[in-house]
Amino acid sequence: MPRAALTALHHCVPARRLTEAELEARFGAKNVQSIAKLSGIHERRIVEPGMTAADLAFAAADRLLGARAVPRGTIDLLIVTTQTGDYQIPGTAYVLHERLGLSKSCAAYDLNQGCAAYPYALALAEGLFESGVARRALILNTDALSGVIHPQDRTLVTLHGDGAVATLLEPAVADEGLLGFHFGTDSSGWRYLCMPASGARQPRGENTRREIADDTGCVRTDEHFQMNGQAIFHFAIHQVPEVVREALKKFGVTVADLDLVILHQANRFMIEQIYKKLGVPPEKQFFYLENVGNLSGAATPAALSEAVRQGRVKPGALILLAAFGVGLSWGVALVRLGANGLLPIAASTDLTLADLAAHP
């Protein structure tokens, strides 16, 4: 069976902007500027009330399928990665399967993964191509963490945005396609990226709604997403270069062979440190967070999509994607584009509820 290849990408972020001025009024100019100096994030896109991660994914998928004139009945696999689905039961894949008008012969399921979602989803799709289950797959990476972050949690509000990416996978031709994967887990750190009262272990009640301020003034409750920033930063700076080196060795390639190295868009300083440790030269680096924020599970494919849109990715390019986060988990994927490259589709950076009402 042929491998899977990326043949189209489209990313979508909502129209609503969360600006530095708004955050300075909330947290103080000094705090906000200090974080922005390191994170490189100066504006975030967040959903307006009533809009969800599924809406963003729907718009990304609908526009991609429309732009490429893909008959919806030919999609035989739908994978949705999200941590902010519409419902705990059922998975968001089923909601989107209906909205997108996909066929009954299309397999659909959710993957509960965070920032490392993209390599995981690509690997699952690749396995289903090789086993003959799938011939044309749609992967939707979407998250809207703004809805589960406490508005007074300075460390998370300032970093995160909401967004979705649709990726179309079709049978590879010649040497293009998904060439290799490398994964790992350090579960000793799962508590450092966690929403405690979000499932069966800690039922919601009066206690979980109690606001707690830490010694820096950040406020949250157990019903909100929480991050131990210093642990995650330390993990990323050390673990990611190590696993990328392992992956390069496993794939039999070097940084010199690669055309582009795309990392999870968590924080500009963090990404720069990882690039530096790996010896990735500026022309092989790419950043897409300054005006959208960290898009969680959508961040890595959004950066790839934006690189395509900006003409940074040429036909036949060899690209390394490395993503890391919740779990703590990481994934690395090696991808070669086809001779025709990826057709650039203008990004959707303007999604409103009115758009969704027009195309329910």
Add this chain to the structure above:
Amino acid sequence: MTREEKLGRLQEIFRDVLDQPTLRITEDFSTTDCPEWDSVATVQIVLAAETAFGIRVPLETVAHLRNARELLDLLP
């Protein structure tokens, strides 16, 4: 290197990261003593100490680091 010498080396790192050239620290120096010592500064302090002393600070220690002593105890 004595514990006092190690604290002196750490003090240089704290001065540099916190941008306070005349800062003097004791083993009890903590995040509550210095508003500039936030989570970003913690990471910078840990990374600088790891480079200076050739160590790797465990993730759990980094996650809960609040005073100089916790770092000093790890230095060889």
